[in-house]
Amino acid sequence: MNNVISREQSATEHTPEERALLFRLGVYIKIRWLIVLMVVFTTLFASLVFNIDFPTLPVYIICAIIASYNLIFVRQARSLEAGKVGQVVERAQASANIQIVLDLLMLTALMHFAGGIENPFISFYLAHTIAASILLPQRRAYALATLVLLAITLLVLLEYYGVIPHVNLQGFVLETRYKDSSRVIGVLVALATLVYGCTYVVTAVSGELRRRQQEMVKLMDQLLDKRNKELEQASKEVVKLEEERRHFARFLGVVAHDLQSPLVATQSLISYILDGFTGTITDGQRDLLERGIRRIDGLLTLITDLLDIPRIETGQITREMREISLIEVVKRSLEGMDNLAQQKGIILKVELPENLPKINGASRRLQQVVTNLVSNAINYTNEGTVLVRVTDSDNDVRVEVIDSGIGVLPDDLPRLFNDFFRGSNAGSKGTGLGLSISKRIVEAHGGKIWVESPDPETKKGSRFAFTLPQKPAVMHQ
Numbered sequence: 001m002n003n004v005i006s007r008e009q010s011a012t013e014h015t016p017e018e019r020a021l022l023f024r025l026g027v028y029i030k031i032r033w034l035i036v037l038m039v040v041f042t043t044l045f046a047s048l049v050f051n052i053d054f055p056t057l058p059v060y061i062i063c064a065i066i067a068s069y070n071l072i073f074v075r076q077a078r079s080l081e082a083g084k085v086g087q088v089v090e091r092a093q094a095s096a097n098i099q100i101v102l103d104l105l106m107l108t109a110l111m112h113f114a115g116g117i118e119n120p121f122i123s124f125y126l127a128h129t130i131a132a133s134i135l136l137p138q139r140r141a142y143a144l145a146t147l148v149l150l151a152i153t154l155l156v157l158l159e160y161y162g163v164i165p166h167v168n169l170q171g172f173v174l175e176t177r178y179k180d181s182s183r184v185i186g187v188l189v190a191l192a193t194l195v196y197g198c199t200y201v202v203t204a205v206s207g208e209l210r211r212r213q214q215e216m217v218k219l220m221d222q223l224l225d226k227r228n229k230e231l232e233q234a235s236k237e238v239v240k241l242e243e244e245r246r247h248f249a250r251f252l253g254v255v256a257h258d259l260q261s262p263l264v265a266t267q268s269l270i271s272y273i274l275d276g277f278t279g280t281i282t283d284g285q286r287d288l289l290e291r292g293i294r295r296i297d298g299l300l301t302l303i304t305d306l307l308d309i310p311r312i313e314t315g316q317i318t319r320e321m322r323e324i325s326l327i328e329v330v331k332r333s334l335e336g337m338d339n340l341a342q343q344k345g346i347i348l349k350v351e352l353p354e355n356l357p358k359i360n361g362a363s364r365r366l367q368q369v370v371t372n373l374v375s376n377a378i379n380y381t382n383e384g385t386v387l388v389r390v391t392d393s394d395n396d397v398r399v400e401v402i403d404s405g406i407g408v409l410p411d412d413l414p415r416l417f418n419d420f421f422r423g424s425n426a427g428s429k430g431t432g433l434g435l436s437i438s439k440r441i442v443e444a445h446g447g448k449i450w451v452e453s454p455d456p457e458t459k460k461g462s463r464f465a466f467t468l469p470q471k472p473a474v475m476h477q
Contacts, residue, residue: 014081017213018088024134025092026077028099032070035127036063039110042121052169058113066106073099096135100144104128108151115169117156117187125152129195133202145199149192156184250310263303267296308437309419312365317444320362326397326468327356329363330390333370341378341386348378351389357470359397361445366468369438369449373401373464376434381405381461396447396467404461408453416451442466 014022043059046052073095080092107128111119125148132144159166160179270289273281281289311317334350341348370388377386384404391398408416412423417439420432442449449466456463 014088015213015217017210017217018092020209020213021089021092021135022077022081025080025096028096028131028135029070029073029077032066032073032099032103036067036070039063043114054115054167054169055113059110062106062109062113066103069102093136093140096132097140097144100128100132100135101147103131104144104148104151108155111152112155112159112164113167115167116159117184118169122152122187122191123194125191126194126198129198130202133199134206138203138207141199141203142196145195148195149188152191153188156188160184246313263296263299267293267300270296309433309440312437312440312444315444317362317365317441320365321360321445322363323358324361324363324366325356325358326361326366326390326399327352329361329366330370330388330399333367334374334388337371337374337378340375344378344381345383346378346381347385348374349385349387351387353390353392356390356392356397359445359468359470361468362441365441366445369441369466370399370401372434372438373399377401377403377405377462377464384461392470394470396469398465398467400463400465402455402458402461402463404455404458407460407462408451410453413451413453417449438466442468445469 039059040063043056047054047056076095080088080095083091104125107124111117111122114121116122128148129141129145133141136144158164160181270293272278274286274289274293330350330352334348338348374386374388381403382405386404387400387402389400389402391400408423412421415421416423417435419436421436422432439449445468447466447468449464451462451464453462454460
């Protein structure tokens with residue numbers, strides 16, 4: 001069944017956890033561009049405006065290196081978005097690990113050339129901690145937080161003991177501040193507190209978000225499984241019902257066919273008696289026999305309708321389709337209808353276009369539809385008019401039968417084309433199959449049939465209409 005949700009189809013889309021991780025990774029890459037611009041601007045501003053003397057060339061080189069590898073990470077992020085579901089999280093976290101470590105190395109190099117512990121922007125190390133806490137699992141986040149503190153401490157100690165030269169921000173801080181042990185220890189303790197504190201808070205929030213995302217994915221999978229099972233069960237039931245319906249239709253056809261022959265034979269025998277071939281009969285006998293003939297006619301009509309259902313549903317109409325003129329079909333359908341209308345004092349009007357494209361159709365079946373609609377209109381109209389109108393548009397042709405009769409009750413409209421249904425206000429007898437068979441015939445032609453009651457134009461009676469698709473062909477003259 002087409003409505004069954006496929007896991008393969010749903011697997012083509014990333015999970016909420018994957019989408020969130022890719023989004024955060026993309027934001028982190030964009031922030032890196034802003035940081036590069038900010039470092040360049042701050043360096044220019046500090047050297048030109050505040051006359052702070054420090055080596056700016058290494059700073060610009062480091063910014064160029066950061067921009068270069070950021071281009072690589074932009075391309076990698078695009079490939080991650082196109083990656084297979086289920087592999088994105090691991091690859092994205094590995095990429096985040098590499099990016100954070102590289103950024104940590106570059107920031108440490110920047111701090112060295114921009115004053116080390118003297119630089120007020122040393123608190124920027126917190127950005128790496130926050131990024132790791134957002135992008136990575138808790139253990140990795142704490143590991144990177146520790147790596148951040150080790151990088152800061154190593155830089156400070158190497159400069160403190162003169163292993164690497166200290167770059168002083170001349171004109172901004174005293175040259176000996178980096179050797180003030182109490183201040184250095186205080187800054188490192190404060191940074192450690194901030195780093196681990198931020199890591200704890202952010203990982204707690206991110207962990208809760210991840211847990212809820214996983215719960216949501218699990219719930220979606222459960223709902224998907226439940227929905228699939230329901231749809232599969234419904235599909236099996238539909239197939240079973242369809243198979244039962246086909247069996248019933250075949251059975252109905254066989255039974256109707258078996259009943260038709262003896263009824264026709266019985267009708268012939270009664271007609272034989274009525275014609276006097278068995279001797280003279282009384283008026284009372286004739287009346288009873290004529291009643292029997294009428295009853296048999298009704299049964300034969302019902303049997304003919306019952307036989308039509310399996311014939312239509314087995315595709316017999318398709319084999320009967322030819323290029324036909326709908327105008328001729330309507331004209332043949334109306335033969336004899338004038339007399340029926342005149343007997344009831346009804347005016348039968350017909351509006352046919354001069355030119356109408358030919359269509360592919362089963363002439364006899366479409367004639368059956370028009371005849372049924374017009375005869376119903378006459379039967380359920382006590383006085384007034386019945387209009388048969390044919391029009392065409394760009395894509396289809398339309399046949400309308402409009403009457404000024406008793407109309408259809410609102411409660412009956414949805415069921416009017418059901419098998420064996422007769423309107424609550426229908427006085428005359430019938431099989432209740434005429435409209436349902438007409439619907440089957442029209443739909444077998446690729447068309448639609450419907451009813452409007454009261455008629456939108458006259459505000460009374462009913463309008464039965466059906467459309468059939470046009471076939472590009474020579475115009476009917």
